Amino acid sequence: MAEERRRSEERRLPELPGASAGAVVLRLPPEPSGYMHLGHAFHGLINYLYREKYGGFLWLRFEDTNPRKVRAEYYDSYREGFRWCGVKWDAEKNNSDDMDLYYSYAEMLLELGGLYVCSCSQEEMAKQRAEGAECSHRSMDASWHMEKWDRMLSGAMREGEAVVRFKGDLQSQNTALRDPVLFRVVEHPHPLKGDRYTVWPTYDFAVAIQDAVCGVTHVLRTSEFMFRDELQDQIRQRLGLRNPVYVEYSRFEFEGTPLSRRRIRELIEQGIVRGWDDPRLGTVAAARRRGFTPEALREFVKSYVALTPSRKLYSWDLLYAINRRVIDPKTPRLFFVPDPRRVVLKNPMAVKVSVPLHPSADMGSRALEVGDTVFIPGRDADLLKPGDRVRLKYLTNIRILDRVEGGIVAEAEGGGPEPGLQVIQWVPEKSHRLEVIVPGMLFRGEVPDPQSLSTVSGLVEAYEASVPVGSAVQFERFGYCVKDAAGVYIFTHP
RNA sequence: GCUCCGGUAGUAUAGUCCGGUCAAGUAUGCGGGCCUCUCGAGCCCGAGACCCGGGUUCAAAUCCCGGCCGGAGCACCA
Known part of the structure; x- marks a missing residue:
């Protein structure tokens, strides 16, 4: 009897901590700077599956605050990729849409002394952060910082001349908390915003604010972001914003198939593969071209992907078997x-x-x-x-x-x-x-x-x-x- | 180097939070058989795992300690 029950048990997604029906807000945050791969597809599916499970809300939010990396064509390739995977989102926005919001939050924190403008060189800063040492800018008063900030915004500060830093804990074991840079000057046009802005927030600031303004309740992401949780939480805390629950898991790897965008780009540039949709690649375009179905991907995620921090190296056989089950009955x-x-x-x-x-x-x-x-x-x-x-x-x-x-x-x-x-x-x-x-x-x-x-x-x-x-x-x-x-x-x- | 996080069959997972129902379930892969005008699909059978060592307990995959192994982070990238 117990045997019977165990056998017929269906695989389901585990509950999200603190989640209740209709009150789950999730987000899908691609950086439009490269090819979409199966890892992105899985993240999309995981978020979407939870959105379905709880009847929640899913944002597609482009993390595009580095004008030097972002390229216009990738926004659409992600939309297309997710759509093909069967991922549906409820609303869409770009982190670059809210620059004025970041600025006003920055000003609040500058006034409160939670942020400071620093003009140390990158080398100096790296050294100080490694040693846990404070620089002379840190202790200047708010009006000094405000003035410098205004000069940054007005364009008087060139790239590399000044940055805005978080006033964190320079002794913290978590180096992300050792006064990281939250804004920097980037003199490079943005594919969507052009030359309108030169002062750009870094990942941590933009995400911290966005997750709050989007009302995100659960952040489902890979564990390489683990060390940022505390920083992002502290940023929001200082602003009186609500923190989400984090569910972090290891990234997905496939046997013999690199998924890192950097490595895929190298393989293409070196001519080792024939292009971004070369069927050997783990890109979504390749999987699609090669005949993997969205249904199989979805089933794979549902049944064989665990949101755990242990290392996972999937073998292709499993995906083959699932895909075969999907296509066999309808393939001539x-x-x-x-x-x-x-x-x-x-x-x-x-x-x-x-x-x-x-x-x-x-x-x-x-x-x-x-x-x-x-x-x-x-x-x-x-x-x-x-x-x-x-x-x-x-x-x-x-x-x-x-x-x-x-x-x-x-x-x-x-x-x-x-x-x-x-x-x-x-x-x-x-x-x-x-x-x-x-x-x-x-x-x-x-x-x-x-x-x-x-x-x-x-x-x-x-x-x-x-x-x-x-x-x-x-x-x-x-x-x-x-x-x-x-x-x-x-x-x-x- | 420093910090953090993990470790269930070849692989991916269930079970770990709240110790007993776990002599550990499932899928895939592998071996064998049945069925089939495919080496596909379907059905049946089989082999296969709790990293190691201590401890706590009547009882440990589950709790504690140590070790080993693996991964991640240490950017004006995300």
């Missing part, structure tokens, strides 16, 4: 013959067989017209000796008579499937060439594997021409593939 079967060998039939058939597009689902059929020649995979042909028998699926059993240059001579015996008789796929003479790009594991250890992308070429039955680009098929005894372009498929998984 076709015959593709890699590395084809000619089989000449001593007794020509001259038949047209109609074969089903799917073994169980009602998807209709396709026709194959056979004369005296068929092609079978080299892998199978190489094992056949005169006298051997094999079944050409849906067509006939054949007996090998002879091996000749470039193929096999066989005799069609007719008949049906027999127990123990191997069934193989084949294509008729009237078939066309096809290439399948097979992505492998990009990394073996530390170095990229140059052999990780291979191409299998072969013959496919004529019906293939009618498959639309972007849709999936299963090439029997080969695997699931997606049509990438005319004559080119990408191997999804077995």
Whole structure:
């Protein structure tokens, strides 16, 4: 009985601490500065799944307060990526929309002595922070800081000349609290705001304010931000703003597949991969192109992703299995013959067989017209000796008579499937060439594997021409593939 | 180096907060079988784990201490 219950138990998301239905506000904070990868997709799905679970509210909020990193095209690529994943958000904003708000909060804190303007060099500051030492600017009075702040805003201070710092605890074990920089001058146009602002908040300030003004109740993020919690909380505390609950978990890693945007960018720049949607990559564009479905991603997150701080290194097999379950019932079967060998039939058939597009689902059929020649995979042909028998699926059993240059001579015996008789796929003479790009594991250890992308070429039955680009098929005894372009498929998984 | 956080089968997870129902559940992968006109799907069976050492307790995967191993952070990036 207990056994029974355990088996049928469905996987669910764990409760969020302190969450109640209808009162959960979450946020999805991408920085529009690079390619969206599966990690972003998972974060999106996690937030969205919780939004659904509690009937809460989800913000899509672009963390775009570093004009030098942000690029306009990425805003939309994230929107598109999340949309494709099935993530729906209730409202959207950019951190860069609220510059005046940051300024007014900064002024409040400057008056209260919670912030100070500092013109130490970066090197000096690093040294002081490491030693826990205070600089001369820290103890100046509020009016001095206000004046400098006004000069910063007016553009009189150039980049690097002055920053605004948090008056924290220079001795703190948590170095994030040792008077971090909260505003700096950036003389670089912003893709959305142009030259309107040169004084930009850093991550900690912008996030602290935004999470409060968005009414965020739960911050779900990766644990590398762990050390910022206290800082962000203190910033809000000084402003009388409410703090959220943090749920922090380790980042997601996939075997042999780097997810860091920096590393992906390097691979592209070095020409190791063919672009940001190279099927070996862990980008959302690659996953999509390769034939992974949003349903599978969602199921994966729901059932196999834990919000825990322990290291996770997922193997692709799990995603394959889930994706297979999603696509199998709706994916048509076709015959593709890699590395084809000619089989000449001593007794020509001259038949047209109609074969089903799917073994169980009602998807209709396709026709194959056979004369005296068929092609079978080299892998199978190489094992056949005169006298051997094999079944050409849906067509006939054949007996090998002879091996000749470039193929096999066989005799069609007719008949049906027999127990123990191997069934193989084949294509008729009237078939066309096809290439399948097979992505492998990009990394073996530390170095990229140059052999990780291979191409299998072969013959496919004529019906293939009618498959639309972007849709999936299963090439029997080969695997699931997606049509990438005319004559080119990408191997999804077995 | 300093600080913080982790450690359940090959992998991902459930269980850990509130010790007994855990001789540890699930999925995937692996081995075997059945079924099937695919090496796919489905069904059945099997092997496989509480990092190590102490302690507390009638009882420890669960609590405490130490060790080992792993990860993260130490930016005018986010």
